[in-house]
Each structure stands twice: as structure tokens, then as C-alpha cells.
Amino acid sequence: MGLKRVWQQAARGVEKVAQRIPAVQKRLEAEYAQVEQMVREQMRPKLDALPDFNELPDAGVPREQILDWLQQLRTQESPPWMQGRVSGTVYHGEPDLSEFLSRVYALHAQSNPLHADLFPSTVRFEAEIVRMTARLLHAPDTDDPEGQVVGTTTxxxxxxxxxxxKTYRDWARAEKRITEPEVIAPExxxxxxxxxxHLFGIRLIRTPVGDDFKAKLxxxxxxxxxxxxxxxxxxxxxxxxxIDPIPQMAAIAQQYxxxxxxxxxxxxxxxxxxxxxxYPVTPFDxxxxxxxxxxxxxxxxxxxxxxLSVVLYRGRSLRRYQYFTYTDWQGGLYASPTLPGSRPGALSVAGWAAMVAIGKQSYLDAARRIMETAVAIRKGIEQMPDLRLMGEPLFLIAFTSAHERLNIYQVLDQMRQRGWRLNALQRPPGLHLAVTVRHTQSGVAEAFLSDLRESVAYVKAHPDEKGEMAPIYGMANSLPFRGVVDEVLKRYLDALYD
Ligand SMILES: Cc1ncc(COP(=O)(O)O)c(C=O)c1O
Structure with missing residues (x-):
């Protein structure tokens, strides 16, 4: 057993004992209650007119009324992402594209590709999404079934x-008689x-990354x-x-x-x-x-x-290990390529329509604008002496504080107060912004940098202010006792459904 696992087990043991001490229990309950309160306050839709539905209404609510509620909620909830104040999340969001895709969705809202005979067009669109994606990622043009890149939508x-x-697990079981499968993944x-x-009985071995945040070989x-x-x-x-050093990692995989x-x-x-x-891009496809x-x-x-996502395999036989088929059911012969049974075909149709309507030129243009914005943001951060970039970013910019006197999670809270939603990183602490088409709007990069400068200055002037997320992330980042952090996450999930 590695030193790390010994340490983790020891920490779990200490944690279990500590949690039985009443004073510790009381303190923990107070911390948990704070998280629950925050979730309730921040994540409930704030629309007084919207009644709670805890059981089906006796008579159906008029459709106009429902549309009115939903319109009000949309008006309330869309400004942060629409105005480019959110990391990632909505990657395009231009109203004309959204409206077009909604019309496409409506046309195929009943479609379910599980019934391929009834909805052959959806099945064809899924196959074309896979082929277009494979080609974008330089799938070779070959007649050899084991050289072809194939896949499914998910x-x-x-x-x-x-x-x-799951595919690798079943492949290794069938072809290499491996019954205790292990996968190696950088942290x-x-x-x-x-x-x-967790789901498929695989042991995941996490390996370290270097100071450049690339997987170490x-x-x-x-x-x-x-x-x-x-x-x-x-x-x-x-x-x-x-991007991890994919060519070197793939060479190791091939060798073994x-x-x-x-x-x-x-x-x-x-x-x-x-x-x-x-731009320099490490070969990855x-x-x-x-x-x-x-x-x-x-x-x-x-x-x-x-x-909508796509999983691709080199070789037709590898994809076979993904499928699920059942021949003996009283309900008939059953075959499904992915995890669900019924699938929302309209999503595939809308996905296909988006890809075909956008086309290579517009994808290229969007990438150009995203990179220009990312470079501007990156340069702005490089000029802030209190911040440091994490690695050499392309379109997703991660940064942290350049010295211990600045708590980066307090910067997160300050940016939040100024309307920004950045993602918090831990171990080591940091923040990131995934630049999307939304951030390419005029003035967004400048506003981001100016608010970031202000936030840093504020935190330096008020280092002891508690903030909203800072204490939670601070605790999660520093506590060796992961059981407490795990309980915080479970209470967060509970609170979402309460
Ligand atoms: C690198 C990477 N892999 C996997 C995922 C999971 O994707 P999803 O949230 O669509 O399940 C994400 C999501 O952000 C991601 O960034």
C-alpha cells in the first residue's frame, strides 16, 4: 500500500473518532447549517408569483400562465450568462441561434431513436454527428474496419x-482476462x-501533474x-x-x-x-x-x-464492448448502444442542425474571437503583480494569488459581488474563466480585468473579511479530513431538492 493511501486511511480513522466528540459535532453542524442556508438563499428562484407545486394540481394550470412564469424566470436568470459574466456554461447563446434550435427541437420533440424504425431520420442525424465529429478530430480515411474511427452520441x-x-473494462475482461481492472488518470x-x-468496479489510479499542470510521465x-x-x-x-502530453502518453499506452x-x-x-x-496546440486527436x-x-x-456528447473509438470491434443487448426478455429483443433506454431524439436533431448551420467557417471565426479575448485577459492578468497564471493557458484561463497574503477565494467572492461567476479550483487554490462566445462581446474583457483589479485591491485592503464562498473553499482546500467535505457536498445536494 502506498504512503498516500496509508495517510488517507489514518486521516479517516482520526476523523471518525473526532466526529464522536460533542464539541466537534456541534461545530460541524454549525458549518453544515451555513452551507445549507447559503444554498437555500442563492439557488431558489426568486419569483413571488410562482406557487409551490408539491403535488399535481387538481386542474391543469393555463398554458399562458405557465409561459408567463417561465418568461419571467428567464428574464431574471439570463443576464449573468447573456452578458458574458459566467465562466463556460453557455458557450454560444446568441438569440438567433437559440431561436433556430428551439424551432428545430419543436419539430422533433416526440422523437426517440430507441425506436429506429419509427424515427429513422434521428438515427441518421446521430450517425452524421458522430462522423462529422470524428472527421474534425482527424479520423483516418480507411477501409480497414480496425483503423476506422466509429462511435455513438451520448x-x-x-x-x-x-x-x-465500461468499454475498456469489458474489452480487457474478454481479450486479456483482466478481472481487477485499473485505469491511470492524472489528478x-x-x-x-x-x-x-465507482460504478464499474475499476480501480482509478491518480498520478501527479507537474508545475505546468501537465501529466507527469x-x-x-x-x-x-x-x-x-x-x-x-x-x-x-x-x-x-x-493539454496533457498526449503523444508521449499514447506511446506508453501503445508500448504496453x-x-x-x-x-x-x-x-x-x-x-x-x-x-x-x-496557435501552438499539442497533438491530441x-x-x-x-x-x-x-x-x-x-x-x-x-x-x-x-x-449532446460523442464517444469515439479507433476500431469497430472496440465499440462493440459498449453495446448492451438482451435476447431473452418477454418484452422482445432489446438492444441499446448507450446508458439510457429511451433517448430525447430532438436533442440529437437540434445538435445536428447546430453543427450543420454553423459550419467550419463560423466555428473558426468563433475560435478566433475567443482566442483574441483570452489573450487579452491573459495579458491583463500577467500585468497584475498579485496574481499568477497557472500554466500556459489557451482559451481557459486559470490563475491564483502570487503570494500568501492574498486569499484567492476572497477574490472569488469579490468578483461574485461584482456580478461574475468564476470557478474555484483547489489543491492548489485558484480560479478559472473558460472564455466563450459570450465573452467576445465588446467591453467584456476590459470589464473583467477592471473588476479583477478592483477585487484584488479590495481583498488586500480587507484581508479579514469572511465572505460567502471563501470560508467553504478555504475549509475544503485545507482540511485533511475529506469526510467532512464529503458531508458538506451531500448536504448541498439534499438542499437542492428540499
Ligand atoms: C474536461 C471535461 N471532461 C468531462 C466533462 C464532463 O462533461 P459533462 O458536464 O457534459 O458531463 C467536463 C465538463 O466540464 C470537462 O470539462
Whole structure:
């Protein structure tokens, strides 16, 4: 057992004992109550006219009334993302594209590709989404079924990742008789890999990244065992927007005969265009020989409605391990390619329509504007002596404080008060802004930098102010007792449904 695991187990033991001490329990309850209160205050829609529905209404509410409520809520909730004040989240959001996609959705709202015979057009659109995505990521043009890049659409990045991991598990079980599968992923890889490990009985081994936030190669080599089924890399990672050294990682995977999954959920639809614009982009796609699968999200920088991702495999036989078929059910023969049974076909149709309506030129143009904005923001941050960039960013800019006297989470709170919603990073602490089309509007980058300057100055002048998120992130970042942090998260989820 590694030192890290010994330490984690010891910390869990100490934590369990500590939680039985009444004074500790009381203190923890107070901390938890604060989180619950914050969720209730911040995450409830503030519309007095909207009644609570805790059971079905006796008579249906008039449709006009419902539309009126929803319109009011939309008017209330859209300004932050519409005005480009939010990291990531809504990646395009221009009203004319949204209206077009809503019309497309309405046309196919009843469609369910589980019934391919009834909705053949949806099935065709899904297949074309997969082919267009594979081609964007340089799938080779070959007649060899094992060289072809194939895949399926899914409901989002998480499902694509879950499926890829399940696929490697079943592949390794069938072809290599591995019954205790292990996947190696850098610590920056998305938690969807932990979710996959949890669900599918895989051991996930997290390996360290360097000061540049790129996966280190040696620890990956060291973590390989005869149970390794795949190595994971990100293009780029969610926390810092950094592309892992995919060519070197894929070479290791190839040498040891294991899968190499590239998580390009965030970058798959923008990196090819950034590369075309001449910015330096580490090779990450199917041009790299050892890459055997990818997860790519049209619903991020592909600008399609939410609920659409693609999982791709090199080789038709690998995709077979993803499928689920059942031959003996009284309800008939059953075959489903992904996790759900019924699927919202309208989302695929709208996704296909977005991709076809936008086209390469507009994707390129959006990437150009996003990169120009990101470069301006990056340069602005570089000129702030109290802040430091985390790694060499492209379109997602992560930064932290340059010295211990500035609490970066207090900066997060100050930016929040000025209307910005940035993402908080931990271990090490930091913040990031994923630049989208929304931020390319005139004046947004300048407003961001000016508010950031003001926020930093405020925090320096008021270092002892408590703030909203700062205490929670401060605690989460510093506590070795992860059980307490885990309980905070579970209470947060409970509070969302209360
Ligand atoms: C790199 C990366 N992978 C996976 C995901 C998960 O995607 P989703 O939220 O669509 O499930 C994200 C989401 O931000 C991501 O940035």
C-alpha cells in the first residue's frame, strides 16, 4: 500500500473518532447549517408569483400562465450568462441561434431513436454527428474496419466517459482476462472517471501533474501493472485548461498494449480551429497513433443545445464492448448502444442542425474571437503583480494569488459581488474563466480585468473579511479530513431538492 493511501486511511480513522466528540459535532453542524442556508438563499428562484407545486394540481394550470412564469424566470436568470459574466456554461447563446434550435427541437420533440424504425431520420442525424465529429478530430480515411474511427452520441461528457471506461473494462475482461481492472488518470482528469470507476468496479489510479499542470510521465509508467486497461489524458483539463502530453502518453499506452482515452469534452470542438489559427496546440486527436478513444462534447464549444456528447473509438470491434443487448426478455429483443433506454431524439436533431448551420467557417471565426479575448485577459492578468497564471493557458484561463497574503477565494467572492461567476479550483487554490462566445462581446474583457483589479485591491485592503464562498473553499482546500467535505457536498445536494 502506498504512503498516500496509508495517510488517507489514518486521516479517516482520526476523523471518525473526532466526529464522536460533542464539541466537534456541534461545530460541524454549525458549518453544515451555513452551507445549507447559503444554498437555500442563492439557488431558489426568486419569483413571488410562482406557487409551490408539491403535488399535481387538481386542474391543469393555463398554458399562458405557465409561459408567463417561465418568461419571467428567464428574464431574471439570463443576464449573468447573456452578458458574458459566467465562466463556460453557455458557450454560444446568441438569440438567433437559440431561436433556430428551439424551432428545430419543436419539430422533433416526440422523437426517440430507441425506436429506429419509427424515427429513422434521428438515427441518421446521430450517425452524421458522430462522423462529422470524428472527421474534425482527424479520423483516418480507411477501409480497414480496425483503423476506422466509429462511435455513438451520448447525453453529455460524463456519459461518454462512463461508456469509454465500461468499454475498456469489458474489452480487457474478454481479450486479456483482466478481472481487477485499473485505469491511470492524472489528478486533473474530470471526476467522471472516478464516477466510472465507482460504478464499474475499476480501480482509478491518480498520478501527479507537474508545475505546468501537465501529466507527469514517470508516475504513469510506474503505475502500470498487468491489470492496467487504459491511460487517460485531457485535451484540455477542466481545472487549468492545459493539454496533457498526449503523444508521449499514447506511446506508453501503445508500448504496453493498453487503451489511451483522450478526454476532449472541453476542447474537441475548439482546439482544431485554434490550431488552424496558428496557435501552438499539442497533438491530441486521432493523428496520434496510440489514441484509441475520445470523449468530445458538441454541447460545449460545438454550440449545440445541452445534452449532446460523442464517444469515439479507433476500431469497430472496440465499440462493440459498449453495446448492451438482451435476447431473452418477454418484452422482445432489446438492444441499446448507450446508458439510457429511451433517448430525447430532438436533442440529437437540434445538435445536428447546430453543427450543420454553423459550419467550419463560423466555428473558426468563433475560435478566433475567443482566442483574441483570452489573450487579452491573459495579458491583463500577467500585468497584475498579485496574481499568477497557472500554466500556459489557451482559451481557459486559470490563475491564483502570487503570494500568501492574498486569499484567492476572497477574490472569488469579490468578483461574485461584482456580478461574475468564476470557478474555484483547489489543491492548489485558484480560479478559472473558460472564455466563450459570450465573452467576445465588446467591453467584456476590459470589464473583467477592471473588476479583477478592483477585487484584488479590495481583498488586500480587507484581508479579514469572511465572505460567502471563501470560508467553504478555504475549509475544503485545507482540511485533511475529506469526510467532512464529503458531508458538506451531500448536504448541498439534499438542499437542492428540499
Ligand atoms: C474536461 C471535461 N471532461 C468531462 C466533462 C464532463 O462533461 P459533462 O458536464 O457534459 O458531463 C467536463 C465538463 O466540464 C470537462 O470539462
Amino acid at each position: 447525453s453529455g461528457g460524463t456519459e461518454s466517459i462512463l461508456l469509454a471506461m 486533473t482528469a474530470h471526476p467522471a472517471f472516478d464516477k466510472a470507476a 514517470e508516475p504513469i509508467q510506474d503505475a502500470l501493472t498487468r491489470n492496467t486497461i487504459a491511460i487517460v489524458g485531457s485535451a484540455p483539463s477542466y481545472p487549468h485548461g492545459i 498494449g493498453v487503451g489511451m482515452h483522450v478526454d476532449a469534452c472541453l476542447g474537441g470542438f475548439i482546439l482544431p480551429f485554434i490550431e488552424q489559427l496558428g 486521432f493523428r496520434v497513433a496510440g489514441v484509441t478513444s475520445m470523449s468530445v462534447d458538441p454541447h460545449k464549444y460545438g454550440y449545440t443545445p445541452k445534452g
